[in-house]
Amino acid sequence: MDNNNNHTPPRLAEAFLLWFLKEELGEEVLGDLEEKFNYTAAHRSVLLAKVNYWYQVFQYLRPFAIRNYRSNSKFNTMYQHNFKISLRNILRNKGYSLINLSGLVVSMTVVILIGLWVYDELSFNNYHIQKEHIAQVMIEHHNPGEDIHVGTVLPPALGTLLKESYSTYFDQVAMMRSRPEERIFTTNRGHFAESGYFMQPDGAKMFGLNMQQGDINGLRDVNAILLSETTAQKLFGDSDPLNQIITMDGNTELTVAGVYEDLPHNSSFHGASYFAPLQLYISGWSGLNVWDNYFIHTYVKLKEHVNLQKASALIKDLVLPHTEGQRYLFLNPMNKWHLHSEFENGQPVTSQRLKFVWLFGAAAIFIVALACINFMNLSTAASEKRAKEIGIRKSLGSQRLQLMSQFLTEAFLLSFLSFLTAATMAALVLPWFNNIASKEIAFPSTNPWFWLVGFTISLITGILSGSYPAFYLSALNPLKSLKGGFSSGKKGALLRKTLVVFQFTISILLISGTFVVYQQVQHAKSRPTGYSKANLLVIPKRSGEMYGKYEALSYELKKSGAVIEVGEANYPITNTLGNNNGFDWEGKPPSFDPSFNTILVNHDYGKTIGWEVTEGRDFNKNLTSDISKSVIITESTKKLMGLENAVGSEIKFSKDYFGSNTFTIVGVVRDMIKGDPFQAPRPAIMFLTNNELSYMFVRLNPELPVTEALMKLEAVIKDIVPSAPFNYNFVDMEYNAKFRAEERAGKLVSIFAVLAIFISCLGMFGLVSFITEKRTREIGIRKVLGAPIASLWRMLSLNFIYPVVVACLIATPIAYYLLNNWLHAYDYKIEMSWWVFGLAGLAAIAVTMVTVSYRTIKAALLDPVKNLQSE
Amino acid sequence: MSKHHLGEFEEIVMLTVAILADEAYGVAIIDEMESRLNRKVSIGALQTVLRRLEKKGYLSSQFGEATNMRGGKRKRYFSLTTYGKNVLTEVKEQRLSLWEAIPNFSLNK
Numbered sequence: 001m002d003n004n005n006n007h008t009p010p011r012l013a014e015a016f017l018l019w020f021l022k023e024e025l026g027e028e029v030l031g032d033l034e035e036k037f038n039y040t041a042a043h044r045s046v047l048l049a050k051v052n053y054w055y056q057v058f059q060y061l062r063p064f065a066i067r068n069y070r071s072n073s074k075f076n077t078m079y080q081h082n083f084k085i086s087l088r089n090i091l092r093n094k095g096y097s098l099i100n101l102s103g104l105v106v107s108m109t110v111v112i113l114i115g116l117w118v119y120d121e122l123s124f125n126n127y128h129i130q131k132e133h134i135a136q137v138m139i140e141h142h143n144p145g146e147d148i149h150v151g152t153v154l155p156p157a158l159g160t161l162l163k164e165s166y167s168t169y170f171d172q173v174a175m176m177r178s179r180p181e182e183r184i185f186t187t188n189r190g191h192f193a194e195s196g197y198f199m200q201p202d203g204a205k206m207f208g209l210n211m212q213q214g215d216i217n218g219l220r221d222v223n224a225i226l227l228s229e230t231t232a233q234k235l236f237g238d239s240d241p242l243n244q245i246i247t248m249d250g251n252t253e254l255t256v257a258g259v260y261e262d263l264p265h266n267s268s269f270h271g272a273s274y275f276a277p278l279q280l281y282i283s284g285w286s287g288l289n290v291w292d293n294y295f296i297h298t299y300v301k302l303k304e305h306v307n308l309q310k311a312s313a314l315i316k317d318l319v320l321p322h323t324e325g326q327r328y329l330f331l332n333p334m335n336k337w338h339l340h341s342e343f344e345n346g347q348p349v350t351s352q353r354l355k356f357v358w359l360f361g362a363a364a365i366f367i368v369a370l371a372c373i374n375f376m377n378l379s380t381a382a383s384e385k386r387a388k389e390i391g392i393r394k395s396l397g398s399q400r401l402q403l404m405s406q407f408l409t410e411a412f413l414l415s416f417l418s419f420l421t422a423a424t425m426a427a428l429v430l431p432w433f434n435n436i437a438s439k440e441i442a443f444p445s446t447n448p449w450f451w452l453v454g455f456t457i458s459l460i461t462g463i464l465s466g467s468y469p470a471f472y473l474s475a476l477n478p479l480k481s482l483k484g485g486f487s488s489g490k491k492g493a494l495l496r497k498t499l500v501v502f503q504f505t506i507s508i509l510l511i512s513g514t515f516v517v518y519q520q521v522q523h524a525k526s527r528p529t530g531y532s533k534a535n536l537l538v539i540p541k542r543s544g545e546m547y548g549k550y551e552a553l554s555y556e557l558k559k560s561g562a563v564i565e566v567g568e569a570n571y572p573i574t575n576t577l578g579n580n581n582g583f584d585w586e587g588k589p590p591s592f593d594p595s596f597n598t599i600l601v602n603h604d605y606g607k608t609i610g611w612e613v614t615e616g617r618d619f620n621k622n623l624t625s626d627i628s629k630s631v632i633i634t635e636s637t638k639k640l641m642g643l644e645n646a647v648g649s650e651i652k653f654s655k656d657y658f659g660s661n662t663f664t665i666v667g668v669v670r671d672m673i674k675g676d677p678f679q680a681p682r683p684a685i686m687f688l689t690n691n692e693l694s695y696m697f698v699r700l701n702p703e704l705p706v707t708e709a710l711m712k713l714e715a716v717i718k719d720i721v722p723s724a725p726f727n728y729n730f731v732d733m734e735y736n737a738k739f740r741a742e743e744r745a746g747k748l749v750s751i752f753a754v755l756a757i758f759i760s761c762l763g764m765f766g767l768v769s770f771i772t773e774k775r776t777r778e779i780g781i782r783k784v785l786g787a788p789i790a791s792l793w794r795m796l797s798l799n800f801i802y803p804v805v806v807a808c809l810i811a812t813p814i815a816y817y818l819l820n821n822w823l824h825a826y827d828y829k830i831e832m833s834w835w836v837f838g839l840a841g842l843a844a845i846a847v848t849m850v851t852v853s854y855r856t857i858k859a860a861l862l863d864p865v866k867n868l869q870s871e
Numbered sequence: 872m873s874k875h876h877l878g879e880f881e882e883i884v885m886l887t888v889a890i891l892a893d894e895a896y897g898v899a900i901i902d903e904m905e906s907r908l909n910r911k912v913s914i915g916a917l918q919t920v921l922r923r924l925e926k927k928g929y930l931s932s933q934f935g936e937a938t939n940m941r942g943g944k945r946k947r948y949f950s951l952t953t954y955g956k957n958v959l960t961e962v963k964e965q966r967l968s969l970w971e972a973i974p975n976f977s978l979n980k
Contacts, residue, residue: 025918027934027944027945028897028934028944028945028946028947029897029914029918030941030942030944031897031937031941031942031944031945031946032896032897032898032914032941032946033914034940034941034942034944035898035938035940035941036898036901036914038940039898039940055913056913056914056915058915059913059914059915059916060914060915060918061915062915062916062918062919064918064919064922064923065915065918065919
């Protein structure tokens with residue numbers, strides 16, 4: 001059949017076929033396929049013929065037809081050989097391989113976890129797609145006589161001004177209440193306390209909320225709310241939340257305008273259960289053009305071409321005309337929020353978080369180094385065992401590079417194996433790690449980058465641990481090693497000792513770090529707080545119904561027997577919100593204008609929280625002259641004001657927030673630790689009022705079991721304010737939450753310390769096993785000659801204890817320096833004592849002793865007859 | 872079963888080769904199977920079996936002439952070896968003896 005030759009089979013398919021097909025099949029198969037192709041092309045269609053050709057080509061991907069790629073090139077054989085010998089060597093020395101492998105697995109697991117953690121920190125806020133263009137307006141307070149303070153809280157008029165007059169620089173300006181607000185939402189499924197933000201409508205778009213339902217501009221309606229998916233699910237179950245009505249705090253009805261995807265844990269707005277209109281928040285008591293009330297965070301999105309520095313310089317003086325103080329603005333870009341937003345006296349400083357990134361990154365690297373050292377030490381120590389192999393290889397003409405590649409192959413094999421095991425381990429312990437580090441990292445098993453980086457790291461680990469042994473072993477003299485007189489030289493032993501010293505230095509550093517962090521946390525925890533936290537509840541009054549019922553509530557609660565005291569204040573006791581400057585007193589230097597923590601309290605507050613009056617008296621209910629006239633100050637306020645006889649002195653306040661302008665100090669109380677328990681107490685002034693205040697404090701009856709007391713309390717409140725949603729918090733729990741960051745750091749450091757000492761001891765164990773094994777005959781002879789076990793033990797062990805002692809000496813000053821630096825950041829801190837380092841060193845020596853002795857005593861106890869019998 | 876185990880597809884391929892006598896090469900075998908049995912087979916699958924049978928010694932092969940239709944490539948012709956013929960006959964006899972052993976009633980409807 002002679003048909004048109006215009007159509008040829010697809011060349012690519014043909015090339016592909018020829019690539020994988022056995023050569024001897026080529027002609028016949030191509031012929032068959034072409035015949036079929038031409039037939040189909042002529043009788044059916046060309047397209048069909050082509051498709052069929054491809055199909056047939058793929059059908060040839062069968063074992064019988066595929067070319068054998070095990071070529072005999074020198075290159076391939078070498079690698080196959082290296083691989084095979086490595087595997088055999090690993091399997092032959094099971095003990096050492098296990099030590100190497102477990103050290104590497106543990107350290108790589110740590111590296112993977114820390115790596116994920118560091119990545120999570122560095123990718124903070126990446127969820128917000130406009131991250132590169134978003135900035136927050138920051139404010140510098142230059143108060144005379146004080147350090148420059150950098151804050152974020154601004155008056156609403158500023159945002160309005162930016163929006164109206166600076167639109168050439170900013171695409172969007174969005175103001176937000178400066179902290180999340182907890183609100184009670186009521187639907188037909190019940191009451192729910194949720195915290196979220198009050199924000200201007202543009203914010204949703206600016207922060208790139210991913211709307212699952214509804215309108216991203218929904219907040220333009222003042223009675224609307226956006227809910228996170230989780231919140232929507234909680235409030236409405238499976239029914240459609242959109243356009244449903246929810247009641248906020250029992251008095252405001254809001255329409256659900258949209259549902260957004262939950263913000264991830266590594267977003268600055270993580271945990272925002274809702275976004276509600278800022279307009280709603282301020283309606284009735286403030287406005288968008290107010291300059292003298294600071295309660296707003298302001299965010300801007302810069303236009304494409306606008307330079308951040310320029311815009312920052314431009315807005316610098318905008319609040320100046322509206323304040324008496326010296327206050328300057330600047331812009332803080334979103335990519336700096338998480339790790340670069342700590343300031344000291346107006347200058348950016350390395351943030352605590354960034355320090356942790358460095359610290360943990362360094363710890364992870366050190367831990368890998370420890371495992372690499374194990375590999376180096378064990379393989380050089382074991383070199384004698386392989387001296388013959390090397391000698392033979394060399395005399396058969398192996399070149400140095402080839403030998404090196406043999407040993408490197410071994411190292412790579414181990415490190416890749418470890419990486420795969422470590423990845424599995426990391427995936428398994430990730431939930432536990434997340435718990436400690438308070439993260440929500442998911443294991444990126446499908447992320448190619450993770451595997452790429454992982455394999456790169458294991459490659460580096462392989463090079464780190466394999467290159468020295470490769471170098472060392474390949475240098476052996478073939479003549480000596482074959483004669484059998486080879487012994488690993490002094491140089492090798494010295495290097496091994498140095499590396500052991502390094503390992504234990506790191507371990508001891510971490511152990512002393514654990515001790516000091518623990519001590520510091522305990523120290524701060526046992527710090528006298530100036531009030532008694534046990535059995536103390538705080539109940540925020542969220543609903544209007546709660547007001548006007550104070551007397552009744554107080555009376556009924558006490559009558560129920562569940563409660564012994566009730567008091568009120570306008571701020572919770574576990575933060576230092578509410579600060580004012582503008583005070584004057586006798587003897588104040590004219591330019592000195594410090595700010596104080598100012599809170600309003602009622603008569604019963606002091607009794608309820610149990611403050612300790614050191615001078616003067618508590619507020620007195622029977623003295624009406626106390627109200628709005630008397631104040632109680634704390635000891636640090638007294639000190640700051642420099643008052644000799646504080647009680648009876650007068651202080652003046654420039655504003656009339658507290659009912660008048662002149663106050664008499666009637667008492668001094670011990671400092672109350674309300675804010676950061678590691679810092680100096682904030683000087684505070686307490687003003688008396690007989691108005692009802694927004695936080696109620698309740699001291700439960702310690703005689704009653706807590707659950708019973710709480711049940712009674714709830715019953716009373718339900719009785720008096722039946723429809724008011726309410727919740728309570730334990731003050732001691734809120735207080736303990738302040739230690740979380742330090743406790744977390746302590747936990748992680750202690751885990752690192754345990755791992756470091758574990759890996760170091762593992763290596764030590766390997767070394768000791770190796771050396772004692774080598775000396776079994778010597779030990780046998782010594783025993784026969786009458787050496788007691790104790791002296792044998794001493795002889796074998798001392799050599800290994802000695803590097804650890806050296807490590808102690810090196811580690812102590814370094815640890816002292818580093819920890820002193822760490823403690824420097826805290827006002828309230830321990831005095832480091834030298835015994836801590838002694839203890840850390842002793843601990844390291846003790847652990848080493850146990851490890852070493854286990855092996856040496858075993859060797860010393862061996863029956864000499866058996867040892868000497870052989871040969 | 873005896874030591875000569877033949878798979879169903881192997882048997883069909885051998886039978887087809889026998890039918891085609893001197894004209895048994897890849898595409899021809901496939902066409903024949905397609906037309907007689909209405910069975911679609913890819914060339915690759917067929918080749919697997921042909922090689923296997925050749926390895927077992929049931930088939931032999933030699934290159935034939937080249938044609939224009941095949942772009943100047945030669946055909947490989949397959950034929951049954953004596954051994955192959957014996958095996959085929961044996962299989963057939965086994966089948967027949969099985970058929971004969973069936974009592975009449977079990978296949979009557």
